[in-house]
Amino acid sequence: MTARLVYRKATNIVMLTLTGVCTLLAVSVLFFILGYLLWHGGKSLTWDFFTKLPVPVGETGGGMANAIVGSAKLLLIASLIGVPVGFLGGVYLAEFGGSTFSYIVRYTTDLLNGVPSIVIGIFAYTVIIVRQHHFSTFAGGIALGVMMIPIAVRSTEEFLKAVPNSLREGAVALGASRSKAIVTVVIPAAIHGILTGIMLDLARVAGETAPLIFTAFGNQFWSPGWNQPTSSLPVMIYTYAISPYDDWHRQAWSAGFVLLTLVLLVNVFSRLILARKGHIAR
Amino acid sequence: MPTSTSIAEYARPSERARSFLSRLRGGDAAAHLITFLAAASIVFVTGWIVFELYTNSVLSRREFGWSFLTTQVWDPVAGQFGALPFIYGTLVTSGLALLQAIPLGVGAAIFLSELAPSRVSDALTFLIELLAAVPSVIYGLLGVFVLIPFLKTIEPAIRRVLGFLPYFQGPFYGVSVLTAGFVLAIMVIPFIISISREVLLAVPADQREAAMALGATKWEATWDIVVPFARKGIIGSIFLALARSLGETMAVTMVIGNDPKIHASLFAPGYSIASVIANEFTEATGDLYVHALIELGLVLFALTFVINGLARLLILSTTRKGSS
Amino acid sequence: MKKLVCLIFSATLLAGVVSAQVLINGAGATFPYPVYSKWFNQYHQKFSNIQINYQSQGSGAGIRQVTEGTVDFGASDGPMNEDQLKQFQAKRGSQILHFPTVMGADVIAYNVAGVSKELNFTPEAIAGIFLGKITKWSDPELAKANPGVKLPGSDIVVVHRSDGSGTTYVFVDYLSKVSKEWETKVGRGTSVNWPVGLGGKGNEGVAGQIKQTPNSIGYIELIYAIQNKMAYGNVRNAAGKFVKPSTASVSAAATGSLKEMPEDFRVSITNAPGKDCYPISSFTWLLIPARIQDQAKKKALVDFLRWMLDNDAQATAEALDYARLPKAVVAKEIKAISKIQ
Numbered sequence: 001m002t003a004r005l006v007y008r009k010a011t012n013i014v015m016l017t018l019t020g021v022c023t024l025l026a027v028s029v030l031f032f033i034l035g036y037l038l039w040h041g042g043k044s045l046t047w048d049f050f051t052k053l054p055v056p057v058g059e060t061g062g063g064m065a066n067a068i069v070g071s072a073k074l075l076l077i078a079s080l081i082g083v084p085v086g087f088l089g090g091v092y093l094a095e096f097g098g099s100t101f102s103y104i105v106r107y108t109t110d111l112l113n114g115v116p117s118i119v120i121g122i123f124a125y126t127v128i129i130v131r132q133h134h135f136s137t138f139a140g141g142i143a144l145g146v147m148m149i150p151i152a153v154r155s156t157e158e159f160l161k162a163v164p165n166s167l168r169e170g171a172v173a174l175g176a177s178r179s180k181a182i183v184t185v186v187i188p189a190a191i192h193g194i195l196t197g198i199m200l201d202l203a204r205v206a207g208e209t210a211p212l213i214f215t216a217f218g219n220q221f222w223s224p225g226w227n228q229p230t231s232s233l234p235v236m237i238y239t240y241a242i243s244p245y246d247d248w249h250r251q252a253w254s255a256g257f258v259l260l261t262l263v264l265l266v267n268v269f270s271r272l273i274l275a276r277k278g279h280i281a282r
Numbered sequence: 283m284p285t286s287t288s289i290a291e292y293a294r295p296s297e298r299a300r301s302f303l304s305r306l307r308g309g310d311a312a313a314h315l316i317t318f319l320a321a322a323s324i325v326f327v328t329g330w331i332v333f334e335l336y337t338n339s340v341l342s343r344r345e346f347g348w349s350f351l352t353t354q355v356w357d358p359v360a361g362q363f364g365a366l367p368f369i370y371g372t373l374v375t376s377g378l379a380l381l382q383a384i385p386l387g388v389g390a391a392i393f394l395s396e397l398a399p400s401r402v403s404d405a406l407t408f409l410i411e412l413l414a415a416v417p418s419v420i421y422g423l424l425g426v427f428v429l430i431p432f433l434k435t436i437e438p439a440i441r442r443v444l445g446f447l448p449y450f451q452g453p454f455y456g457v458s459v460l461t462a463g464f465v466l467a468i469m470v471i472p473f474i475i476s477i478s479r480e481v482l483l484a485v486p487a488d489q490r491e492a493a494m495a496l497g498a499t500k501w502e503a504t505w506d507i508v509v510p511f512a513r514k515g516i517i518g519s520i521f522l523a524l525a526r527s528l529g530e531t532m533a534v535t536m537v538i539g540n541d542p543k544i545h546a547s548l549f550a551p552g553y554s555i556a557s558v559i560a561n562e563f564t565e566a567t568g569d570l571y572v573h574a575l576i577e578l579g580l581v582l583f584a585l586t587f588v589i590n591g592l593a594r595l596l597i598l599s600t601t602r603k604g605s606s
Numbered sequence: 607m608k609k610l611v612c613l614i615f616s617a618t619l620l621a622g623v624v625s626a627q628v629l630i631n632g633a634g635a636t637f638p639y640p641v642y643s644k645w646f647n648q649y650h651q652k653f654s655n656i657q658i659n660y661q662s663q664g665s666g667a668g669i670r671q672v673t674e675g676t677v678d679f680g681a682s683d684g685p686m687n688e689d690q691l692k693q694f695q696a697k698r699g700s701q702i703l704h705f706p707t708v709m710g711a712d713v714i715a716y717n718v719a720g721v722s723k724e725l726n727f728t729p730e731a732i733a734g735i736f737l738g739k740i741t742k743w744s745d746p747e748l749a750k751a752n753p754g755v756k757l758p759g760s761d762i763v764v765v766h767r768s769d770g771s772g773t774t775y776v777f778v779d780y781l782s783k784v785s786k787e788w789e790t791k792v793g794r795g796t797s798v799n800w801p802v803g804l805g806g807k808g809n810e811g812v813a814g815q816i817k818q819t820p821n822s823i824g825y826i827e828l829i830y831a832i833q834n835k836m837a838y839g840n841v842r843n844a845a846g847k848f849v850k851p852s853t854a855s856v857s858a859a860a861t862g863s864l865k866e867m868p869e870d871f872r873v874s875i876t877n878a879p880g881k882d883c884y885p886i887s888s889f890t891w892l893l894i895p896a897r898i899q900d901q902a903k904k905k906a907l908v909d910f911l912r913w914m915l916d917n918d919a920q921a922t923a924e925a926l927d928y929a930r931l932p933k934a935v936v937a938k939e940i941k942a943i944s945k946i947q
Contacts, residue, residue: 012499016397022389023398026471027406030413033424056643057662057810058833058926088320096314105321108328114590115331116529118556119579122563123331126338126576133675134631149324179313200415207417210531210560217631218661220643221650228629229659234419238532241423242807244814244834249427256420267415271408357799358770359792430818453761455804455819540768540805551804561807564633565667565770567690567796572670 034264041257044250049258054220054231060247064255066222070137070230071206074216077141077226078148078205083198085145086152090194093153094160095182113150120147121211129215135229140216144205151204155197159190196270203266207259209234233259332583339577341570350577356542356558358566363574365581367542371459371552372582375534376527378463378548379470384520386467387474388509391516394475395482396504407479414472422536425465430456430537433464437549452547457539459552465533470523477522477597481515482508518596525589529582531556555582628906632660634668634681635772636809637710637827638890641923642681648922649910656906664808666770666796672893673697678903680893683710684775684796685872700897703945704871705911706935708920708928709860711851712777712886713838715831716823717816718743718758725839726751726848729885732841733785735762735823737792738802743821751842758821765815765824768805770796776888777825780876784885825886828852829927845881855884856929864934871939887929897947904946911943 048063055062089109093102124143129135163186171181187194217229218239233255240252342350342363353364390410394403437454444450485508493503509516539551540561555578566572639662646658661667665682672680673694685704686694694702714727731747734740740747744759767774775796782789792798806812806824813830816822828851831838840848849855859878867873877885892911898904913919920930931939 008499008502012501015501015505016393019389019393019397022386023393023406025386026390026410026413026475029468029471030409033413033416033420036424036428037420056640056647058640058829085320085323088317089324092314092317092321096317101321105325108325110590110594111587112324112328112331114525114529114586115328116531116556116582116586118529118531118559119331119335119583122338122559122576122579123334125563126334127330129676130674135676146327149327153324178310180309182313203415207419209417209419210556213560214563217633219659220646221657221659224627224629229631229661234417234532237419237423238536239810241419241426242536242814243810244817244830245810252423256423259417260420263415263417264412267412271411355799358797359795359799453763455763455822457804457815540807541800541803553805561768561805562666562770562797565664565670565796567666567670567673567770568693 034260037253037256037260041253041255041260045254045257049251049254053222058245062251064231064233064236064251066219067231067233067236067255068258070216070219070223070232071234073137073223073226073230074141074144074212074232075202075206077138078144079198079202081142081145082148082152082201082205086149086198086201087156087194089149089153090156090160091182091187093157095178095186109150109153112146113154116210117147117208118210121214124211125214134227135215135217136227137216137223137230138226140212140230140232141226143211143215144208147205147208147211148201151201152198155201156190156194159193159197160186162193163189192273196273199266199270203263203270207234207263209238213238335576335580335583339573339580342573342577345570346574350574351581354544358568358571361568361570363571365555365578367544368553368555368558368578369581370544371538372528372554372556372585374459374548374552375462375466375538375554376524378460379466379527380520380524382464382467383471383474383523387471387519387523388478388516390471390475391478391482392504392509394479396500396508403479407476410472410475412472413468414476418469418530418532419536421465421469421533425461425533425537429464430461433461448546449548452545452549454549455539455551457537457551458549459538460548462534462538462552462554463548465537466527466530469530469533470527473523473526474516474519477519478512478516481512481519481597484515485511514596514599518593518598521589521593521596525586525593528589529556529586531560535560555579626655628656628902630656630658630679630903630906631677632658632668632679632681632892633663633671633677634660634893635665635683635890636662637665637683637771637773637776637888638681638708638928639809640829640833641708641926641928644922644926645914645919648919649913656910658906658910662808662810664767664769664796665772665775668772668893669796670770672702672895678898679895679907681707681890682775682796682893683772683888683890684779685874685891686893694895698895700895700947701945703894703896703942704891705894705939705942706871706889706891706931707914708923708931709856709875709887709889710928711828711856711884712773712780712825712888713828713831713851714823714841714886715813715816715826715836715838717819717836718821720758721755722837723755724837724850725755726842727839728842729781729784733781733788736764736766736781736801736803737785737788738764751848760821763819763822764800764803765806765812765819765822766800766803767797767808767812769807769811771808772796772888772890773809773825773827774798776876776886779874780886783877828856832927841885843881843883843885844877844879845883847881849882849884851884851886853924853927853929855882856887857932859883859885859887860889860929860932860935864932867935867938869942871935871942894946896945908943908946912940915939 051065052063120143124139128139167185168181171185212232212235219229219231223230237252237255240248351365354366355362355364434456489507490503493507534554535557541551542553559575563575642660646660665684668680668682671677728751743757778794782794806815809826809830812824813826813834816824840850842848859875862878862880863873863875875887915936924930
């Protein structure tokens with residue numbers, strides 16, 4: 001065994017071990033984050049958190065009931081914008097695509113996906129808030145909805161494209177029109193993937209903070225309707241975390257726990273569904 | 283020949299679809315139109331965003347012109363606004379993030395694609411991709427309460443080893459560009475790992491086999507043959523990670539220190555474009571101030587636009603899929 | 607399943623039905639946030655159909671948002687300057703009125719290991735520290751005002767506001783009065799170009815930063831220092847005495863200004879003459895448009911102002927270590943309320 005061979009074999013083992021170490025580091029970061037948040041957030045969580053409104057600053061107690069409801073309302077509006085536009089856009093790209101226009105749409109969708117959330121916040125502010133002269137849940141929902149669109153488009157397109165052409169051809173062979181084939185055959189075949197893609201999308205915007213600061217503003221009371229400012233979980237986490245009050249820190253941990261648990265549950269659930277319904281490959 | 287039962291199987295969940303269908307009385311034309319409108323609205327909205335950014339920054343652009351990008355001063359009282367400290371902060375924090383994320387990310391991707399058995403690889407990738415789903419504000423939360431105290435304890439050690447460099451001199455307050463760089467690194471690693479792993483897996487098996495047949499060790503085969511083959515896709519994933527970290531707002535705002543100055547030391551606080559917009563936008567009094575902030579948004583948009591474009595180009599040409 | 611969906615849907619729709627509620631939104635100063643949040647909470651307990659939502663985002667935000675018309679009222683500890691008043695007139699078509707609510711103090715809070723008693727700060731020391739010229743705690747300027755106190759040789763970490771702030775305005779207004787160098791180099795404003803230091807968002811952010819950063823110093827409103835059990839110092843006033851910030855010393859600062867109180871209440875009481883005055887004191891104002899379209903909102907705001915000027919509300923403020931408004935100011939304000947159309 002020459003020295004060179006020994007060197008090469010040694011390098012082999014060392015480098016491959018290093019890659020293992022890298023992976024270990026990456027995975028352990030995740031476990032650390034999860035574990036720390038679950039422990040710290042879990043022990044701070046009280047029933048009050050879900051049921052009470054915030055108390056005046058400096059006092060202890062209270063909760064984030066209005067923030068939880070606020071986030072839910074924001075996501076509702078976001079999905080009313082993001083889901084139809086994203087879904088239909090994805091259908092267009094997958095079923096009627098192929099032209100230069102499709103290329104432009106795909107490119108723009110990618111562009112929109114890359115727009116930082118703070119810029120979307122500026123956009124929603126100048127377009128809605130300034131014109132309407134008040135902050136609102138509605139504007140916040142629109143900002144989040146715009147952020148939802150690109151991923152909804154992409155996942156719809158991907159899963160529709162994964163449906164084998166034989167299904168489309170079969171439907172047409174039986175006399176269905178193009179649109180009928182899409183609606184009754186292709187979309188249902190891809191529906192699992194599309195729905196999970198949308199759920200993942202929702203989970204992603206649920207955690208967005210930056211656009212809400214300029215649009216939904218904040219509210220220490222219940223926010224009735226859709227035209228008033230509203231509190232939301234991510235914004236509360238931000239506000240409370242940078243404050244000096246220990247009780248607010250405790251609440252920020254609780255909110256982080258709730259938010260992260262929801263987001264991760266949706267993610268794990270979605271990916272398991274996707275993996276299970278195996279014929280749509282990941 | 284596809285039987286009617288197998289079509290019916292797929293058509294069964296279509297109760298909703300049938301009522302939807304009845305509204306599409308025009309059939310193909312209507313479907314085409316509706317979906318076309320949806321697709322067109324995406325283009326319209328994106329264009330509108332650019333338009334709004336452009337028109338609402340006009341005062342600042344007129345006042346400062348291109349020198350906006352090279353001026354260091356950010357003085358609301360005097361009405362002097364320059365983007366350089368923020369561009370610097372954004373680039374430095376992203377640069378630091380990539381410096382840490384690239385070796386770790388590519389290393390992990392190599393392990394997951396070449397060494398790990400496929401079930402283990404899938405499971406670990408699944409877990410790592412969960413990291414990408416964690417909201418930014420939660421990274422910020424952990425940054426403030428976990429990372430900063432941690433960095434404060436290891437800072438003397440770093441200073442002892444690297445203190446001769448100007449990058450590691452000066453006081454350390456916990457909030458700094460270094461801290462922001464760390465947080466960003468954790469946030470972008472999943473992207474690098476996930477995409478790099480996919481492009482590495484896409485490298486044809488015969489490349490590896492040929493290398494092995496010629497007597498290469500596993501590492502040599504991987505590093506000298508497989509990785510170069512997938513190089514463009516890996517670089518694409520790095521650009522994607524970069525684009526992500528440039529626009530990252532909340533996590534950075536909470537740990538960067540909010541100081542609009544350029545310091546050589548990484549221990550010093552800094553300011554990124556996204557952070558200054560988040561902090562000062564709702565309270566910028568005076569139209570010039572607001573327009574200057576929106577111009578910063580335009581600069582950020584342009585930066586991410588270019589880098590995302592490059593990323594897409596590289597990744598598409600490697601994986602050869604329509605999307606990734 | 608369908609029934610459940612319908613139920614949820616109609617419930618959310620009902621959530622959109624607004625009862626005879628009056629919803630008012632305001633934004634602004636973090637300086638008085640503890641007392642405002644208490645007041646608005648109390649007021650809501652009293653009149654459950656009136657909700658005054660106040661977001662503490664800094665005085666700069668208060669001025670900006672009320673000028674844009676995105677909130678119904680603003681709040682600031684830095685009175686609006688002539689330019690800002692003109693802007694409001696131009697954008698909203700009416701005047702903007704300032705109503706003092708309470709008075710408070712910007713205290714010099716610090717976090718120095720081993721120093722638990724109150725330090726004395728001279729104007730030169732404060733200006734020097736925030737200009738970045740005095741960099742160590744052991745500097746002679748600090749040492750000579752604090753004989754017998756063991757000050758460490760460590761670097762001073764300056765913390766200031768990163769957002770547009772009335773607390774900042776009060777502080778830099780004071781510094782401009784006591785330091786020519788500050789006045790020419792940095793000047794006055796809600797957002798200034800700080801020579802040195804870290805930025806914290808809101809009084810809360812600065813307090814949090816000071817608490818977490820050893821050897822740091824910053825300026826925050828008195829109640830934040832008290833609520834967070836932070837050390838804060840005495841400042842030498844114009845009469846040469848080191849005064850501790852308190853409701854009494856803040857009230858003393860106001861009495862001097864009562865004679866020349868302008869009609870619009872925009873007055874600075876920093877560095878007031880008088881031997882018991884705390885030099886970094888200030889009024890804080892609610893910024894209310896002179897013309898409010900919505901009659902219900904107008905009535906609610908006017909009623910709130912009267913309630914706020916009353917004894918109970920002012921006593922609540924005092925309990926939170928804000929100084930209550932002098933009787934003369936209260937009387938003047940009650941008359942001024944009629945200006946709101």
